[in-house]
Amino acid sequence: MTLALRALPALAGWLALAATALPAGSAIRVAPVALFLLLGPGAALLAFCGPALGGHRALGPAESWDEGFERDSDRIERLVLAVGLSLSAAVVCATALIAAQAFSGPRVLIALTLLTTAAACAPRPRKG
Amino acid sequence: MQQPATDSGRPGPTGEKPAPDPRPPAAPTGSTGFARFTDRARLRSLVPLAAPPVVALVLWAVAVSLTDVSELSDYGLLAELPAVFWAGLAVLTAGFWFCVRDPARGNRWPLAYTLVLLVMERATQAAVYPTPLYAWAWKHDAVIEHLLTAGRLQRGEELGDMAVYDQWPGFFAAQAALVRLTGAENALAFMAWWPLISSLLLLAPLLLIYRTFTQDRRLIWTAVWLFYVANWVGQDYFSPQSLAFALYLGVVAVALRRAERPAPGRRSRQLVWFALLVPLIAAIVIAHQLTPVMLAVGLAALALMRRYRDWTLLLALIVVFLAWNLTASLPFLREAVPDMISSFGKVADNLETGYGATPTGTGALVVSWTARLLSAGVVLLAAVGVLRGGKLLRHRARPLLLLAGVPLLMAVANDYGSEMIFRVLMFMLPALCFFAAAALLPPARPLAAEPDGSGAPRPATGVWYAVAPPVVLLTLTALFVPSYAGKDRLSYFPPEEVSLVRGVFEQAPKGSLVVAAHRNYPLAYASYWDVGHYWFLDDAKEHVDKILKDPAGTLARDMSGVTAPARGYLLLTRGQIANSEMNGMLTGEELRRIERSVASSPLFEEVGRNSAGAVFRLKSPTAEAPGKETP
Numbered sequence: 001m002t003l004a005l006r007a008l009p010a011l012a013g014w015l016a017l018a019a020t021a022l023p024a025g026s027a028i029r030v031a032p033v034a035l036f037l038l039l040g041p042g043a044a045l046l047a048f049c050g051p052a053l054g055g056h057r058a059l060g061p062a063e064s065w066d067e068g069f070e071r072d073s074d075r076i077e078r079l080v081l082a083v084g085l086s087l088s089a090a091v092v093c094a095t096a097l098i099a100a101q102a103f104s105g106p107r108v109l110i111a112l113t114l115l116t117t118a119a120a121c122a123p124r125p126r127k128g
Numbered sequence: 129m130q131q132p133a134t135d136s137g138r139p140g141p142t143g144e145k146p147a148p149d150p151r152p153p154a155a156p157t158g159s160t161g162f163a164r165f166t167d168r169a170r171l172r173s174l175v176p177l178a179a180p181p182v183v184a185l186v187l188w189a190v191a192v193s194l195t196d197v198s199e200l201s202d203y204g205l206l207a208e209l210p211a212v213f214w215a216g217l218a219v220l221t222a223g224f225w226f227c228v229r230d231p232a233r234g235n236r237w238p239l240a241y242t243l244v245l246l247v248m249e250r251a252t253q254a255a256v257y258p259t260p261l262y263a264w265a266w267k268h269d270a271v272i273e274h275l276l277t278a279g280r281l282q283r284g285e286e287l288g289d290m291a292v293y294d295q296w297p298g299f300f301a302a303q304a305a306l307v308r309l310t311g312a313e314n315a316l317a318f319m320a321w322w323p324l325i326s327s328l329l330l331l332a333p334l335l336l337i338y339r340t341f342t343q344d345r346r347l348i349w350t351a352v353w354l355f356y357v358a359n360w361v362g363q364d365y366f367s368p369q370s371l372a373f374a375l376y377l378g379v380v381a382v383a384l385r386r387a388e389r390p391a392p393g394r395r396s397r398q399l400v401w402f403a404l405l406v407p408l409i410a411a412i413v414i415a416h417q418l419t420p421v422m423l424a425v426g427l428a429a430l431a432l433m434r435r436y437r438d439w440t441l442l443l444a445l446i447v448v449f450l451a452w453n454l455t456a457s458l459p460f461l462r463e464a465v466p467d468m469i470s471s472f473g474k475v476a477d478n479l480e481t482g483y484g485a486t487p488t489g490t491g492a493l494v495v496s497w498t499a500r501l502l503s504a505g506v507v508l509l510a511a512v513g514v515l516r517g518g519k520l521l522r523h524r525a526r527p528l529l530l531l532a533g534v535p536l537l538m539a540v541a542n543d544y545g546s547e548m549i550f551r552v553l554m555f556m557l558p559a560l561c562f563f564a565a566a567a568l569l570p571p572a573r574p575l576a577a578e579p580d581g582s583g584a585p586r587p588a589t590g591v592w593y594a595v596a597p598p599v600v601l602l603t604l605t606a607l608f609v610p611s612y613a614g615k616d617r618l619s620y621f622p623p624e625e626v627s628l629v630r631g632v633f634e635q636a637p638k639g640s641l642v643v644a645a646h647r648n649y650p651l652a653y654a655s656y657w658d659v660g661h662y663w664f665l666d667d668a669k670e671h672v673d674k675i676l677k678d679p680a681g682t683l684a685r686d687m688s689g690v691t692a693p694a695r696g697y698l699l700l701t702r703g704q705i706a707n708s709e710m711n712g713m714l715t716g717e718e719l720r721r722i723e724r725s726v727a728s729s730p731l732f733e734e735v736g737r738n739s740a741g742a743v744f745r746l747k748s749p750t751a752e753a754p755g756k757e758t759p
Binding site: 016020023024025026029030033034037045046049052053056058059060061062063064065066069072073076077079080081083084085087088089090091092093094095097098099101103104105106108109125 | 235275279280297299301302307309312329335341343344374375379385398404407414524580583
């Protein structure tokens with residue numbers, strides 16, 4: 001995976017942070033923020049784990065007549081994890097900040113963006 | 129019939145390429161769309177596919193503009209939706225069946241149909257009502273407001289019955305961040321669209337789950353359709369459960385694919401997948417009380433199967449669960465556990481719906497029975513599917529059979545505040561709908577039945593498959609609407625009601641008490657950390673009878689603990705009356721009698737009134753009228 005692709009989620013995070021300076025409630029502010037919260041951290045984490053995930057076949061149906069079925073299922077799995085991980089990161093981060101009495105909206109976003117950036121820059125674990 | 133070894137759920141015979149396919153080439157599934165538009169014959173075949181969803185959306189838009197919600201009856205939205213809405217739904221459902229029953233159909237068209245279904249199901253109320261629905265959703269907005277105001281998590285002593293939300297704050301903390309980041313004033317700005325959003329979050333996990341047990345796209349998409357149509361329970365609203373359920377399905381979906389019993393040497397690769405699931409598990413534990421238990425029960429059931437015998441994920445869940453519940457939420461649990469122990473095993477009690485939840489009035493009864501009919505229909509269909517599928521289906525989809533049955537154990541364990549029966553149904557639904565869909569399609573054949581052993585699906589042709597499945601789908605889809613939106617008379621709060629209640633909180637000093645008949649009104653929990661509330665229909669029957677006999681006097685005494693400068697308020701709104709009437713508590717006439725008595729009493733002064741209700745304030749002690757009863 002090229003560096004540019006790996007950097008994309010992190011870029012989305014910084015963009016979302018910048019967008020919070022725009023007028024409240026406007027679409028141009030809501031869209032990047034919502035999109036990043038929904039997909040950013042998860043996509044970066046998956047890209048980070050990339051080689052370690054591949055090459056190990058999932059359990060699947062008994063039939064084999066549909067070529068490309070397995071590949072499509074793998075893609076859907078990535079989507080499920082990207083969204084699940086992003087939402088979970090938001091939940092955990094926000095709760096941690098509130099518990100630490102250090103909560104603010106921008107701080108949650110900064111924490112998530114830093115996490116995403118770290119995942120994008122870190123050297124990836126090797127396959128297997 | 130002996131099943132070949134390849135029918136174990138593992139990927140089919142490895143390495144072997146199937147023999148050249150003697151069947152005519154299947155319709156292209158992933159090929160580029162634009163090349164097709166240049167072919168006129170292709171364009172003509174596109175029309176019967178594209179027309180139903182487009183027509184349905186147009187009809188929906190027309191229906192939304194025609195719907196008048198100012199005078200809701202006991203039939204809720206059901207009675208207000210124009211015929212155009214039903215026509216659109218019928219066109220969409222019938223079109224869906226004729227789209228999906230072609231085994232060579234790709235994924236894009238069924239996806240389009242499903243998305244339109246979701247819009248018609250879950251976006252109608254957001255489009256039609258000017259204010260968000262459900263008193264509980266308004267309550268959750270109050271919790272977010274509390275977190276933003278307090279900036280920290282608080283204990284039971286400070287918060288009373290609302291402390292539970294500080295012990296499981298995950299959803300609220302995340303939403304608080306979202307409110308601040310988008311610049312919205314509060315969650316009310318987007319709350320009404322949450323049912324659509326949370327339902328969309330379920331789509332990918334559902335697809336992933338079903339794709340683990342069949343390649344037959346007809347079965348997959350029909351099961352998805354049935355799920356959305358049977359999920360009337362309404363836990364998709366702005367609540368921790370909606371998020372927790374989506375994450376739960378995500379964990380289950382990945383576990384069904386990856387939590388295979390490890391062969392020697394494969395352990396380390398699997399750990400990566402489990403590591404990725406831990407954040408989801410953590411979020412579920414932090415956000416909701418019940419879902420981690422449901423997840424544990426489901427994972428335990430899977431781990432008992434030879435295919436999945438790996439306890440690592442379940443152990444991780446237990447560790448995270450204990451870590452959170454023995455620290456942050458311990459104060460709540462210390463009080464709740466004795467109740468939990470006493471309700472264990474009392475199945476009948478646990479399944480009984482809550483106090484004052486006896487549907488009353490024709491409309492409420494009809495709505496409640498259509499919901500039961502819908503659920504029973506899906507369960508029956510699932511039973512038919514299991515029978516028709518025979519040993520083959522039961523063998524291939526055994527994990528789903530387990531996941532369908534296991535939530536019933538929770539009915540034995542706890543009543544979850546009388547909500548258990550609905551939650552049990554919701555957690556059973558994904559697995560149930562797979563078998564329900566199987567009932568509508570030709571049963572799968574064993575791989576050995578075909579020359580190339582690839583298990584291609586049998587076509588669903590003939591009169592039976594042209595008539596029976598669409599009729600079933602149309603019926604169930606139609607039953608969804610009253611089940612989901614039939615109680616809107618008590619779920620919807622007109623803008624006048626919102627402004628009336630807001631007026632109370634704008635004038636009530638800190639420490640005041642707001643008394644109402646029932647919690648079913650908007651902003652019921654507003655400023656709950658500063659302003660107390662008391663809902664007299666929650667009280668013992670003797671006390672409610674006292675109120676009926678001498679409304680002004682009894683209520684004045686109930687408010688007597690409030691010390692200046694705080695005041696006591698009595699708030700009676702149409703939402704409370706609707707809830708009371710439709711659930712068999714006091715009748716509308718009794719509540720209005722209470723209002724008239726208070727209005728004419730010298731103990732109270734009226735401080736607010738509009739078409740939605742009235743607000744009375746207890747006069748300060750120095751202005752007491754002579755002849756007041758001594759306590």
